[in-house]
Amino acid sequence: MATVTAQDYLKDAKWVKRSFAVFxxxxxxxxxxxxxxxxxxxxxxxxxxxPTVSGSKLEKLHLATLKYTAAAGLTVGVEFNxxxxxxxxxxxxxxxxxxxKRGGSKxxxxxxYTSAWYDCIDTDGDGLxxxxxxxxxxxxxxxxxSTAKAVFAKLDTNKNGKLERSELMENExxxxxxxxxxxxxxxxxAAIE
Numbered sequence: 001m002a003t004v005t006a007q008d009y010l011k012d013a014k015w016v017k018r019s020f021a022v023f024x025x026x027x028x029x030x031x032x033x034x035x036x037x038x039x040x041x042x043x044x045x046x047x048x049x050x051p052t053v054s055g056s057k058l059e060k061l062h063l064a065t066l067k068y069t070a071a072a073g074l075t076v077g078v079e080f081n082x083x084x085x086x087x088x089x090x091x092x093x094x095x096x097x098x099x100x101k102r103g104g105s106k107x108x109x110x111x112x113y114t115s116a117w118y119d120c121i122d123t124d125g126d127g128l129x130x131x132x133x134x135x136x137x138x139x140x141x142x143x144x145x146s147t148a149k150a151v152f153a154k155l156d157t158n159k160n161g162k163l164e165r166s167e168l169m170e171n172e173x174x175x176x177x178x179x180x181x182x183x184x185x186x187x188x189x190a191a192i193e
Contacts, residue, residue: 004097004179006090012179019089023082025141033079039065045140046120050133053120064109064116071095071109089176096177114172118165128162154187 009015028038028045043061047053072088074080080088096108121129121137131152138148155163155171175184 004094006094008179009090009093015179016086019086020082023085033081034085035079036069036074036076039069042141046137049136049140050123052123057119061116061120064113068109068113093177110173110176111169114169115165118168128164130162134163151187
């Protein structure tokens with residue numbers, strides 16, 4: 001199997017479109033740039049919306065976020081415009097793809113980041129994420145309620161009305177890392193395909 005590079009991602013029109021569509025959602029302060037502050041503001045917005053989440057879970061998410069963004073070249077004091085964001089994400093996604101190819105998804109930074117979010121979203125601690133719990137994180141990221149419902153339905157692949165960790169992890173990985181995967185169409189709403 002050939003090595004996947006950042007250029008492979010940048011040549012994939014659907015991946016580029018998805019990545020560009022996510023940018024305005026990440027630009028929480030609407031400055032036209034994405035920074036660590038934007039990512040951490042998303043966590044702060046979530047914390048306000050879900051005040052029962054433990055400090056240790058939020059700290060784990062904070063650290064996973066710093067690791068995830070650093071893999072894309074976004075560190076403290078750095079701001080990315082849309083093009084820089086796209087380049088950084090392509091580098092990170094290619095590296096993640098190669099890690100998984102060599103040793104499985106447990107090595108992937110994306111999975112660590114997604115798992116930390118899952119632990120926070122599961123506010124009642126039952127090991128599953130309800131539609132209501134999921135709506136809180138989507139709202140904190142400025143998604144409309146109607147989109148949150150549609151996304152939840154798409155991510156709930158076994159249709160049991162709850163998101164299991166494996167469903168979120170697999171779908172996040174497909175969305176960001178897999179190239180040419182038709183199953184990601186509409187995963188985060190019609191605007192992000």
